[in-house]
Amino acid sequence: MTGRYFEDWSLGDTIVHPIRRTVTETDNLLMSTLTHNPQPLHLDAVYAKGTEFGQVVVNGTFTFALMVGISVAETTLGTLIANLGYDQLRMPKPVFIGDTIRVETEVTAVRPSGSRPEAGIVTFTHRAINQRDEIVCSCARTALIQRKTS
Incomplete structure (x- = not known):
């Protein structure tokens, strides 16, 4: 399924996205280094072991970006203006x-x-959930979406 046009959305529509993703050490390392984030909680296993978490915590910007990225195919792919x-x-x-x-x-x-008469505004609430059914990230994303052409 590709993204929907503005007219295809209704308040309360809910999507359970089919893609799941297991987070890897490489994901975390790349996000942290590409964004110049030297936080030892994300990069130093010895340091992280001494924290309340007892292990490396994945960079939150990766979690956020993954959540939004997984949602794109069924929400805004090909119909997003901004x-x-x-x-x-x-x-x-x-x-x-x-x-x-x-x-x-x-x-x-x-x-x-x-x-913009050729567009509408849709607000999505995204929720990322781990294998323990815990919400690990959520946000509201407001998108300017194309209307269907007549």
Whole structure:
């Protein structure tokens, strides 16, 4: 399924995305180094072992990006004009190397664009969930979506 047009969305629509992803050490290392994040909690196993977590914690920006990325195919692929914002970002549980993440999305707002008649605005609430059914990340994503052409 590809992304939907504005008219195809309704308040309360829910998607359980089919892709799941097991987080690897390489994922965490690449995200941390590519973004120049030297946090030892993400990169130093000896340091991390001495923390309350007892192990390396996956960089939260990776978790956020993975969550949004998994959602794209069934939400905005080919119909997105622009992401207008990400709000209410929460990370209530840590992600560890080896965790498997799945994503669910709910539509929490739908409205026509006031300035662009060829588009509408859809707000998605994304939730990333680990193999223990714990929410590890959530956010609201507001997207400017194409309308169907007449």
